Amino acid sequence: MLMRVLCATALTASLSMAAFTANAPDDARITLVYDQPLPNVPGKSIRGVLVEYAPGGTSSAHVHPSSAFIYATVLAGAIRSQVNNGPVKTYREGESFSEFPGDRHRVSENASATEPARLLAVFVVDTQETILTRPIK
Template sequence: MVGIPSRHQALQGGLTPMTRREANTALLSAAAGLLTLPLALPALAAAQSGKHTPVRTLMREPLAPMPNAEASVIILTLAPGEHGHPHEHTGPVFAYILKGSIENQVDPGQPKTYRAGDYFYEPPMHVHRMMRNLSATEPAEVLVFQVGEKGKPFTIPAK
């Protein structure tokens, strides 16, 4: 029978079983790789054809080990003039403005304006004071990649 070996079979066969933390880290790395694969494919195709496709790193932040990690990618649509309420995220948040202009504030920073093509990082457990759509007529869209503990909320009320 072909399948995943049990812990006993792995030890008998000389394989070293992974700890839960190692498995979660491997899964998170694999998920991040799968999410970025569509961005890398044009560059790989260009490299094979001898052409150079520019690649631009938007941001890079270290990730602390998190047990039972789970990633979520969402598009947040803010209606004209809409604003969020203070909250915290249990894990890191990476955001990219797809459409419109927003004002955003994460403690301890000051409010900042972001436009389409801009991006920001929110560290875990920092109060996200506000995010508001600066337009009175057009929606704003934010692509959000967030990491949290599986089965637990990504967002909690501010303390």
């Protein structure tokens, strides 16, 4: 059911994530699948971002806007992730992790060299934010 909703949202939205990233991730396909202001929280929006990794795909270390709360769920495959200086963890289909304002996402990659992986990152962020990912310098 979730995949049908995601696919339908992606088809109707047909939005490119290019405007929301300062530099595109190395081997990830990014699709904005949902963008809606929160009517009961003025100045905030909820955005759903589908991240798809080819086998062995990675993203560069990055940060998100200082206003962003992120809840990510692995939809397929397995994702290896490290937030701040925590341990590198592998999240499998159905598992989730969070990122909070100011967190540094040091590792984000497909845990498999042979199978693709997908995750849905749901952002609660200031509505005026136009760049959702910036590389760590």
